[in-house]
Amino acid sequence: MPYSLNAILSLPKDDVKGDIFIRCPTTGQPVPTGLHTGTVVFDTLPKIQMRMHCPACQKDHWWNCTMAWVVESARPN
Numbered sequence: 001m002p003y004s005l006n007a008i009l010s011l012p013k014d015d016v017k018g019d020i021f022i023r024c025p026t027t028g029q030p031v032p033t034g035l036h037t038g039t040v041v042f043d044t045l046p047k048i049q050m051r052m053h054c055p056a057c058q059k060d061h062w063w064n065c066t067m068a069w070v071v072e073s074a075r076p077n
């Protein structure tokens, strides 16, 4: 994680947990940003550019919350 996300981190939420995805501009497939709603509150993400390493094309992409969506994942109970 190249940037400190402390400014947007919040307390984990127990109710809904999901992974934050963007669409890879190179391959066109959804890829996880590495963030999930257990560590950030999606609605409070500032519209800033964040960088991620893409597992689909092995490049780094810049993204912000306007191009991302949440995919709910099963809770590891």
Ligand SMILES: [Zn+2]
Pocket (backbone or CB within 6 Å): 024, 025, 026, 027, 031, 054, 055, 056, 057, 058, 059, 061
């Ligand atoms: Zn990619």
